Amino acid sequence: FGLWRRVASVFRGVNCIVFGHSHRPMTxxxxxxxxxxxxxxxxxxxxxxxxxxxxxxxxxxxxxxxIRVKSMST
Incomplete structure (x- = not known):
C-alpha cells in the first residue's frame, strides 16, 4: 500500500505529513x-x-x- 509514498512526492521540506482516506492507521x-x-x-x-x-x-x-477505540455495547 503506497499511499504514504504518493503523499511524500507532493510535499517537500516538511517534518510531518498527516493524511487519511485509507482508514488504516499508520505511523x-x-x-x-x-x-x-x-x-x-x-x-x-x-x-x-x-x-x-x-x-x-x-x-x-x-x-x-x-489510540485503539473499543466499541461499547448498549
Missing part, C-alpha cells in the same frame, strides 16, 4: 519525515479495521500516538 518515519494516518473512528463498511484516533504531541520533537 512511519522516512528520511526524517513522520507520516501519520490516524485511521478511522467509524463503523459500517470500515468495521473490518479496528476503530482508532490519533494524537500528535508537538514538543521538542513530533511524537505520534495511535
Amino acid at each position: 512511519k518515519r522516512d528520511n526524517g519525515v513522520l507520516f501519520f494516518n490516524p485511521g478511522a473512528f467509524c463503523g459500517g463498511v470500515f468495521s473490518l479495521w479496528q476503530k482508532s484516533v490519533g494524537i500528535l504531541y508537538l514538543e521538542k520533537d513530533i511524537e505520534p500516538e495511535l
Whole structure:
C-alpha cells in the first residue's frame, strides 16, 4: 500500500505529513519525515479495521500516538 509514498512526492521540506482516506492507521518515519494516518473512528463498511484516533504531541520533537477505540455495547 503506497499511499504514504504518493503523499511524500507532493510535499517537500516538511517534518510531518498527516493524511487519511485509507482508514488504516499508520505511523512511519522516512528520511526524517513522520507520516501519520490516524485511521478511522467509524463503523459500517470500515468495521473490518479496528476503530482508532490519533494524537500528535508537538514538543521538542513530533511524537505520534495511535489510540485503539473499543466499541461499547448498549
